[in-house]
Amino acid sequence: MNVQQEHREIQERELIEAATRGDRAAFKRLYDLLRDRVYNLAFYSLGEALWAEDVLQTVFLKVYRGLPGFRYEAGLSTWIYRITLNECKNQLRRRGPRQVRLDEILGSDEDVDPRALPDANHLDRERREIVQEALLQLSPKLRGVVVLKYIEGLSYEEIARVLECAPGTVASRLNRALAELEARLHPLRRIL
């Protein structure tokens, strides 16, 4: 573990201990540190912003209740990612998966004005949305590894701890996910 990671772990422990004693400001600081990561994982697991916001709330309530029993066997973020994924699985079981086709966001030929010159920012945003939608069409298992690797930047070992599986399984899932992403986006490779 490097110095920065050690520093972060010490900071997290202090905040956890303070939050467990009822220090609301300390819990709010933990929330500020982790909120966006939880939301990001929830959004990609569920595919909808409103669902993800609900899950965000539920996750942090569960975190608050679970803090007294947290034993530092895994890191704080590993534990919270697990809670997030489990809560997302519960939601998907209850509500069923989101159904969106890639062509819903690509539009049809009539929508495109060939004379218009979109600016670079707009094109970048569209490209990212297209890739995002393609990811959302993968199964939740494959989406999870891609998000944890490519957006949250976790190592294979860290992802394995979150998912409670072997690093080799993470590697296999990532291979499948990348192959599926490629298959879905290959026709659009010239614009992406």
Add this chain to the structure above:
Amino acid sequence: MRCWRVDLKRNFSRYLNGELTTREIEQIENHLLDCGGCRTVLARLRSGHRFAVQLPRATPQRDPWNAIEEALDAEHPRSRTAPSQARDAWRAILIRPSFVIAAAVVIVVGLVVAFIVVNRLSTNKDGENLIAGAFELQDFHRVAIADIERNTEPHVVAEGYVSEVKIDDEDGDLTFKLVDDIHKSGPFIVCEIINPKRLTLPTIGSRVRVYGVSRYDNQENHNWYEVHPVLNIEVVRR
């Protein structure tokens, strides 16, 4: 012909992410020289990898903290003690119309007096510590730049060197970074002065003490700790 080197194929995504040892990289690259099937698979995964690195981070549109806090308050209600009962009695007095009118008059008079006092202080001819008299500076919690993440106090004072001074064209706010070492990158605090006319404007490289309100800016592309607004600046060394 199908390739049975499952052990190598499994590591293709790690290979693409640069997470293999030198020996493992050599094994894969030597194998690719002889295996067209694996070269095709890797090319597809490389394409998928190029798409995946473009994935945007999703951020929430609303912050549900208030709802979380309400839920926590509901789960852990504060007990009704004599002080809270006394607070309820005071509340009953406070909402009477005559009291509200009297309070409004006192507030307006108080604001006028404060405006006059602050105005006098802000025309200090030396131009330093311009509004120090309006605040009790000893009430500000001293915090090191590297420790700002752990701070839970609202009013802080931090000392460091000024780097990257900028003025916002739209609202005239002045922003600068406070760092421990201007020659190295490291922890920093973004300091924002809302009304630059009233404070000593720091020069880059000077060492200053900044008093203000501590907050965390979680806007996209920000995600940093701030002193915002800055309430006072003391120049330690020019």
